[in-house]
Amino acid sequence: MFLNTVGIDAVPKALDELMAVDELMQRSxxxxxxxxxxxxxxxxxxxxxxxxxxxxxxxxxxxxxxxYLSEQIMAHTLPDVIRIVTALxxxxxxxxxxxxxxxxxxxxxxxxxxxxxxxxxxxxxxxIEYVVDPSLLxxxxxxxxxxxxxxxxxGQLRLLKDDLIKR
Numbered sequence: 001m002f003l004n005t006v007g008i009d010a011v012p013k014a015l016d017e018l019m020a021v022d023e024l025m026q027r028s029x030x031x032x033x034x035x036x037x038x039x040x041x042x043x044x045x046x047x048x049x050x051x052x053x054x055x056x057x058x059x060x061x062x063x064x065x066x067x068y069l070s071e072q073i074m075a076h077t078l079p080d081v082i083r084i085v086t087a088l089x090x091x092x093x094x095x096x097x098x099x100x101x102x103x104x105x106x107x108x109x110x111x112x113x114x115x116x117x118x119x120x121x122x123x124x125x126x127x128i129e130y131v132v133d134p135s136l137l138x139x140x141x142x143x144x145x146x147x148x149x150x151x152x153x154x155g156q157l158r159l160l161k162d163d164l165i166k167r
Contacts, residue, residue, distance in 0.1 A: 002085055003092075006061055011089045015082060016158045017062040024052065035066070035075035045070050096124040098144045103136040103152075118144060 006014045025032040034040050034048055045067060053063045069075045090097055098118055111128065118126040123146055131143075139152035151154075 002065060002081065003088055008089070008092060011085065014059065014062055015086060015089070017056065017058045018065075018082050018085070020056045021052075021058070021062070021066055022082060024056070025075070027077065032075075035070040036073065038073055042067075042071060064076065074076075090127075094124050094126060094143050096122045097129065098142055099106070099129050099131060099139040101131045101133045101136060101143075103132070103134055103138060103153075105132050106130065114142075118142070121149075122130045 002014070003011060025035065031048070031052070032094070034045060049070075050062050050069055058066075059127075066078075066080070069078065069081070086101060098116070101113065108130075115126055118128075126144065135154070136137070137153035139150075141152050141154070141155065142149040
């Protein structure tokens with residue numbers, strides 16, 4: 001419903017707006033309560049959402065959608081909505097999202113090489129998000145959708161341990 005209402009080209013901006021609302025819900029118990037508590041009236045919700053929308057620079061469509069979720073007592077599902085809308089958007093655009101975990105912050109020197117390799121593996125253009133995890137000993141861990149590619153030393157040691165246990 002959200003994709004059809006917003007339009008495919010406006011989805012990235014709308015997702016940013018939804019993430020801003022979700023972040024505010026996580027930071028403010030009062031705002032979260034307003035959206036989730038059925039004791040608040042539609043007028044009270046509308047008034048507060050108008051005030052918040054000005055500060056967050058939300059589009060009218062996003063405000064209506066948040067109001068709809070709130071009226072249906074479904075505001076708590078906003079993180080799931082964001083995840084699903086993102087997945088549907090990437091599917092429609094023939095794109096994929098990859099999360100690359102490295103032990104240290106990279107200078108993105110190999111970003112293009114990694115992007116080309118992942119495109120060969122997935123058959124889609126790939127958006128890359130980098131995460132630093134010092135617990136990795138070296139190498140990297142790449143997650144694209146539900147597929148995990150583990151070239152970390154920690155992962156290789158785990159495979160070696162499993163292999164030795166099987167023998």
